[in-house]
Amino acid sequence: MNPADLFQTATELMADYAELLDADRLEEWLDLFTEDATYDVVPRENVEQGLAVSLMVCANKAQLRDRITALRQANEYNLHYDCHLVSGVRARATDEGIVQVSANYAVFQTNLEGQSRLFSVGRYQDCARVVGSRLLLCKKRVIVDTFSVPTLLATPL
Amino acid sequence: MNPADLFQTATELMADYAELLDADRLEEWLDLFTEDATYDVVPRENVEQGLAVSLMVCANKAQLRDRITALRQANEYNLHYDCHLVSGVRARATDEGIVQVSANYAVFQTNLEGQSRLFSVGRYQDCARVVGSRLLLCKKRVIVDTFSVPTLLATPL
Amino acid sequence: MNPADLFQTATELMADYAELLDADRLEEWLDLFTEDATYDVVPRENVEQGLAVSLMVCANKAQLRDRITALRQANEYNLHYDCHLVSGVRARATDEGIVQVSANYAVFQTNLEGQSRLFSVGRYQDCARVVGSRLLLCKKRVIVDTFSVPTLLATPL
Numbered sequence: 001m002n003p004a005d006l007f008q009t010a011t012e013l014m015a016d017y018a019e020l021l022d023a024d025r026l027e028e029w030l031d032l033f034t035e036d037a038t039y040d041v042v043p044r045e046n047v048e049q050g051l052a053v054s055l056m057v058c059a060n061k062a063q064l065r066d067r068i069t070a071l072r073q074a075n076e077y078n079l080h081y082d083c084h085l086v087s088g089v090r091a092r093a094t095d096e097g098i099v100q101v102s103a104n105y106a107v108f109q110t111n112l113e114g115q116s117r118l119f120s121v122g123r124y125q126d127c128a129r130v131v132g133s134r135l136l137l138c139k140k141r142v143i144v145d146t147f148s149v150p151t152l153l154a155t156p157l
Numbered sequence: 158m159n160p161a162d163l164f165q166t167a168t169e170l171m172a173d174y175a176e177l178l179d180a181d182r183l184e185e186w187l188d189l190f191t192e193d194a195t196y197d198v199v200p201r202e203n204v205e206q207g208l209a210v211s212l213m214v215c216a217n218k219a220q221l222r223d224r225i226t227a228l229r230q231a232n233e234y235n236l237h238y239d240c241h242l243v244s245g246v247r248a249r250a251t252d253e254g255i256v257q258v259s260a261n262y263a264v265f266q267t268n269l270e271g272q273s274r275l276f277s278v279g280r281y282q283d284c285a286r287v288v289g290s291r292l293l294l295c296k297k298r299v300i301v302d303t304f305s306v307p308t309l310l311a312t313p314l
Numbered sequence: 315m316n317p318a319d320l321f322q323t324a325t326e327l328m329a330d331y332a333e334l335l336d337a338d339r340l341e342e343w344l345d346l347f348t349e350d351a352t353y354d355v356v357p358r359e360n361v362e363q364g365l366a367v368s369l370m371v372c373a374n375k376a377q378l379r380d381r382i383t384a385l386r387q388a389n390e391y392n393l394h395y396d397c398h399l400v401s402g403v404r405a406r407a408t409d410e411g412i413v414q415v416s417a418n419y420a421v422f423q424t425n426l427e428g429q430s431r432l433f434s435v436g437r438y439q440d441c442a443r444v445v446g447s448r449l450l451l452c453k454k455r456v457i458v459d460t461f462s463v464p465t466l467l468a469t470p471l
Contacts, residue, residue, distance in 0.1 A: 004161075004318075007322070008161060008164070014245070015244075015245040015246070015247055018244075018245050019245060019247075019259075019261075022261065022280070043428065081201055081302045083261055083263070083278040083279065083280070083302050084244075084245070084261060085242055085244045085261055085263055085399055085401075086244050086245060087242075087244055087329075087332075087398075087399045087400050087401055088328070088329040088332050088333060088398070088399075088400060089329070090326075090333070102333075104332065104333075104336065104397055104399055106263070106397070106399055106420070106422060108263060108275065108278040108302070110278065110302035110303055113305055114200065114301075114302075114304035114305035115303070115305045116277070116278050116303040117275065118422065118430055118431065118432060120430070121397040121422040121424065121430050122397065123336070123397070144428075145395045145397050145422070145424035145428075145430055146424055146428055146429070146430040147428035148427055148428035148429045165318060165321070169404075171402070172401075172402040172404055175401070175402050175418065176404075176416075176418075179418065179437070238358055238459045240418055240420070240435040240436065240437070240459050241401075241402070241418060242399055242401045242402075242418055242420055243402060244399075244401055263420070265420060265432065265435040265459070267435065267459035267460055270462055271357065271458075271459075271460055271461035271462035272460070272462045273432055273434070273435050273459055274432065275432060
């Protein structure tokens, strides 16, 4: 892919990611990952200090799938809407067929009374690769600025 | 239009929309709509439950124009600045010459003391069509996550 | 450059700008400016009233560099993370080889306890020009909606 197409495809992947999460279409959201995909959430402070302490880790898609199943049950008690804003998408192809994709994000959460608040800000630092005709995530790393939110781990970011 | 051009044109329409609203250039903002355009604001909960209850409806551009006139008068008493962030723009052409355009948005409102707050988050789910050389909105639907704000209806989103 | 390339290049410049500021890579951030570049921060109210009162002005890159040096010292006492979201990027080439670039932004700030808050919203109204093979900022104007924040001036926006 040329740089412009790559950027466009990565931007669409990010838009799919946000749209499916926000719409609670979590099973379709899972389809954006390769089978060997990792997903983790790390505080920015730890990344900068070279520490490997994650707030949450899924080592492959099966673990991510388990998590979604658990969420479906938990959601009965913690109802809210998410809204993702994503900006500054970057895409860079590497020699090994991997595309590095990064972007800033903000997630806003709205409760059942219709009140919205800033929930989390941070940065995606991901890897993707082409599988068939689609660009899929093989590594999702969410580097969170916000880490004081008690309910942070309940929802994929 | 090819997909890349369509995406670019839809992204520009969204940018125009936000820029003109934020700059309080409401009469030019009206020019982004076709004469038969509808505009409505619906809580996400209602959309998901299949309810047709809108917080605000304009059935055509004349009604939207009336609303802007009313706003010009009300604005003497409710001064603030709006700032829109829009992300995840999608554009899909249909067979009938309609382009479906969607995106997430956040609106921040700033009062006369210079204090800003999150005002509304949600999603645009729009239809547009080419009129002359421009892509214009023929249906603007604002699906709000935030619906508890008392002043919500005073300002177009 | 054709309009699509120009838009892409301006979008990348904005993404570089945000990424380098957020990562506290301020010396590389400086590299995005031409030597004669101006940087100022102006409340929107002043712009609309035609007043030339800036909250902060750097008349050239040397002044901006001084400011960054000062910030490096001040940062020992005011530790936080910034996260920029930027949307609605516009780029317009003028006859004089200047590219006018504008966009809306929101900056979220996170303290050492991991709590994030909305810090500033507003609009970039910039000029850029091609130097060598890169598009660089020759005028950065930050038009802030938010101006009540006491720490506003400590951090470049």
